[in-house]
Amino acid sequence: MVPDGWVKARLGSVAELQRGFDLPSSQRINGCVPIVSSGGVSGYHSEAKSKAPGVVTGRYGSIGDVFYLEEDYWPLNTSLWVKDFHGNHERFIYYLLSNFDFKKFSDKTGVPGVNRNDLHAVRVWLPPIPEQKKIAQILxxxxxxxxxxxxxxTNSQQQKKALMQQLLTGKKRLLDKNGVKFSGEWRISILGELGDTYSGLTGKTKDDFGKGKSYIPYINIFRNSRIDLRTLEKVNISSGERQVQAKYGDIFFTTSSETPDEVGMSSVLLNHVDELYLNSFCFGFRLYSFDTLRPEYARFIFRSERVRLAISVMGQGATRYNLSKRQLKKLELNLPSVQEQQKIAEVLSIADQEITALQQKLGRLKQEKKALMQQLLNGKRRVVVDKKNMEVANAFSD
Incomplete structure (x- = not known):
């Protein structure tokens, strides 16, 4: 069903795209004019090639992202920019292109790319200018x-990083349960004296597991400082292949990586589980006791800048960096009392909770905007346009 008042037109007659301009690094002069490549603003120059407002997308390399410029800019030759809006609302065109599936027109070559002539031939739905403006305003x-x-x-992440640098080095001391600032001396401990390592399912990948009848959760990959049981995969493992089970308080380290920054990345299991195993990509470290190092604190200390750097330099290899268990056991940790460790972990956990809440909110906003944009740009959801310029919150008409 055609939305009332809308027309279907070639994209080229709605927004004419043009290839960007060459600008070698040797010819760039420091200035305030943004240089826009297929990945967004990549630098600044003293001269502009296009007037604001502008809409830019990738021509090859990175395609699919669309950028809106509110100041004069220089579109690089890796991009396509809207040379002529043909009287349409510029920000509406930005949303129209943002909702466009550029990858359908990607060249079948090693480097993704799009041809502007192919894009110009695509037919799109176009509402009247007043409706374009209202849709753009809402989005x-x-x-x-x-x-x-x-x-x-970003602010919360930066604040947590600064807080970690202060708390995990003793530059900032917290108050104990009696309201008295911690003051005890920190002590150097050798990791190998605090526990021992154990291996995962050596040599096994997800497709190599046996044909047992029980599906067992296993640690395949971790990206956060705490193992998230909700994201663990389950595989069919025969009883003969099972090795040491992971348990509460275990610390895990990646054994190898293509970059030294990733080798030895750690995560801690802070849940009590019935049965859980490791894949061969990592190994576990089990503390003899929690009298010197608390698992809650280990979660943060092994992700701190100083300790991460100390572990990364242990990585050895040419094409891949591998971490030796023997070398890792030599790692020195400067540790406060377990009481202070628990207090530090509590404060940093609260910071993590704030970050997680913001990440979830951001994800919801992006999903809601995407759904709304699809409805508005195909006319399934109409906006009310009148002379009184109604508030955005009341501007919808199904």
């Missing part, structure tokens, strides 16, 4: 909320 409010949340998230 802009979602963009503002997303940008605000992204900034809050």
């Amino acid at each position: 802009a409010t979602w963009d503002k909320a997303i940008t605000t949340t992204e900034q809050l998230l």
